[in-house]
Amino acid sequence: MTATETAAGATAGTSATARPPLPVKMVIAGGFGVGKTTAVGAISEIEPLTTEAAITEVAAGVDDLTHTPQKSTTTVAMDFGCITIDPTLKLYLFGTPGQERFGFMWDDLVEGAVGALVIVDTRRLDDCFAAVDYFEHKGIPFAVAVNAFDGRVEHTLDEVRWALDVSEGVPVVVFDARETGSVRDALLVVLELALARTEG
Amino acid sequence: MADEIPPPDPSGPEPVGQASAVRPFLLTAGRVADTRGDRAMPVETQVVATAEGLDGLDRLAFERRDIVAVCRLPQSLAEIAARLRLHLNVVRVLAEDLRDEGRLTVHVPDSGVVHDASVLRRVIEGLRAIPDARGVLSDSD
Numbered sequence: 001m002t003a004t005e006t007a008a009g010a011t012a013g014t015s016a017t018a019r020p021p022l023p024v025k026m027v028i029a030g031g032f033g034v035g036k037t038t039a040v041g042a043i044s045e046i047e048p049l050t051t052e053a054a055i056t057e058v059a060a061g062v063d064d065l066t067h068t069p070q071k072s073t074t075t076v077a078m079d080f081g082c083i084t085i086d087p088t089l090k091l092y093l094f095g096t097p098g099q100e101r102f103g104f105m106w107d108d109l110v111e112g113a114v115g116a117l118v119i120v121d122t123r124r125l126d127d128c129f130a131a132v133d134y135f136e137h138k139g140i141p142f143a144v145a146v147n148a149f150d151g152r153v154e155h156t157l158d159e160v161r162w163a164l165d166v167s168e169g170v171p172v173v174v175f176d177a178r179e180t181g182s183v184r185d186a187l188l189v190v191l192e193l194a195l196a197r198t199e200g
Numbered sequence: 201m202a203d204e205i206p207p208p209d210p211s212g213p214e215p216v217g218q219a220s221a222v223r224p225f226l227l228t229a230g231r232v233a234d235t236r237g238d239r240a241m242p243v244e245t246q247v248v249a250t251a252e253g254l255d256g257l258d259r260l261a262f263e264r265r266d267i268v269a270v271c272r273l274p275q276s277l278a279e280i281a282a283r284l285r286l287h288l289n290v291v292r293v294l295a296e297d298l299r300d301e302g303r304l305t306v307h308v309p310d311s312g313v314v315h316d317a318s319v320l321r322r323v324i325e326g327l328r329a330i331p332d333a334r335g336v337l338s339d340s341d
Contacts, residue, residue, distance in 0.1 A: 020246035020274030020307050024314055024323055043330065049282035053243070080243075080278055085326030089319070092244045092276060112242045112311050114320065181332030191324045198317040 021090040026187060027110055028095045029135070030119035031127025035147045035177035036095035037079040039119060043183045044081020044093060053078045053109060078109065093187075096131075106134060115190035116142040119177065122154040125163050132164055141194040143171040145186045151176070169193075227263055227286075228293040240292060243278040246307040247271050247295050253303030260303075267294055268303050 028036045041048045053076060079095040096109050110116070118131045128144070135142040146153055146160055155163070157172050166172065171189050176182040249271040257265055266284050277295065281288045298304040313319060 020248050022313065022319065023244035023246055023276060023309050024319065025242065025244045025309075049279060051278050051281040051288055053278075053288045078278075080282075082276075082279075083326070083330070085323055089322055089326070091323055091326070092278070094243065094278070108240055109243060112244070112309060112314060114315060114323075179332070180330065184327055184330050184332075188324060188327055191320060191327065194315075195317060195320045195324065198315060198320065 019088070021084070021086075021088050023090050023092055024085075025092045025094060025113045026190065027106075027113045027116040027140075028093055028119065029106075029116055029128070029131035031121065031124060031131075032097075034119045034121045034124075034127065035149075036119055039117075039145075039147075039177040039183045039186075040079055040081040040093045040095050042178055042180050043083065043187070045083055046081055048079045048081045048095070050077050050079050052076070110134075110138065110140065113140060115194045116140055117186055117190055118142055118144050120144055120146050120160065120164075121149065122146055122160060123149075125155075125160065128164070132166060136167070136170075141190060141197055143173060143186065143189045143193065145173050145175045147177050148174050227290050231293050240289070241277060241295075241306070241308055243288065244276045244309060246274045246276060246309075247280060248274045248305050248307070250303055250305060253298065253301075256303065263290070264294060264298060267291065268298060271304055274307075 028039055030036050037048055076097040078097060081093050083091040083093070085091055094109060094113075096106055116131075116135050118128050118135065120128045132142075132144070144160065144164060144166060146157065153174055157174065161172050164172075171193065173186055173189055175186040247267075249268045253268045254272065257268060260268060263284065263286060267280055270280055270283055275283070277288065277291050280286070280295070281291045284291075286294075295304060295306055299306045
């Protein structure tokens with residue numbers, strides 16, 4: 001098997017076209033129907049695409065037909081979009097599916113991500129617990145973004161922070177998943193956090 | 201490699217634009233994505249057709265041809281899977297095959313480069329330039 005070229009490596013003149021851009025990945029996570037695809041669509045330069053990806057889940061036992069808690073692989077739909085920063089740099093936004101009763105192992109999708117935005121609906125806070133736990137455990141920079149459905153938020157940010165029990169270093173912001181500028185600013189919060197860590 | 205994919209039946213219908221009724225891993229002769237070292241290629245890995253690959257399109261069929269054709273412009277593995285309605289892990293396997301045949305180049309992003317402060321700053325600058333609403337320039341910048 002030949003070694004896979006890295007983006008930083010030479011293409012040895014075999015490419016028919018220009019060098020591909022360096023892809024930078026961010027993850028948009030959260031419970032079902034919380035606005036992940038809306039957020040991706042609000043800022044992506046292409047209509048969000050959907051692909052099926054395999055994820056590993058640790059069954060909680062409730063719906064597990066074998067009644068044995070073990071890992072299994074499930075195929076889920078994953079929505080994503082992208083933003084061309086310049087011809088050599090492209091930001092990809094991947095909306096990762098998350099459900100409540102499972103502790104997902106998103107490693108296949110999340111590997112290499114510079115940061116994550118966990119979208120929260122304050123009416124269903126517990127839907128995002130799995131995502132918050134995951135990114136804290138993996139040490140991936142992330143922010144919690146409360147989606148203001150109809151411009152309203154049911155709880156204060158302090159209440160959200162308390163309920164999620166996130167550490168002080170995790171930003172909690174309110175945003176509107178439908179608004180380009182609002183999604184942009186939420187992503188910037190994550191990127192500034194990631195940058196601060198590199199300069200730590 | 202010894203396990204070449206047998207050429208598909210040329211009289212069969214083209215699968216383009218519709219989800220294939222064929223079980224995904226029939227397309228890969230039962231192989232799954234290379235997970236040695238527990239690292240499959242990241243979904244944002246960039247793939248580009250080579251001149252050789254584009255010249256040889258007529259000698260490819262079905263998914264393999266579609267993948268090379270769609271990579272005239274650089275595409276991520278995820279984009280290839282979405283545009284061709286193929287399972288991501290099928291694309292991973294076929295892209296590696298096509299790379300080994302010299303038809304594609306595969307550019308796995310270097311994690312160290314991606315996480316470099318200078319790259320993050322460029323992403324931040326690029327995002328800041330995006331207006332509040334499409335077609336309307338932001339006042340804040």
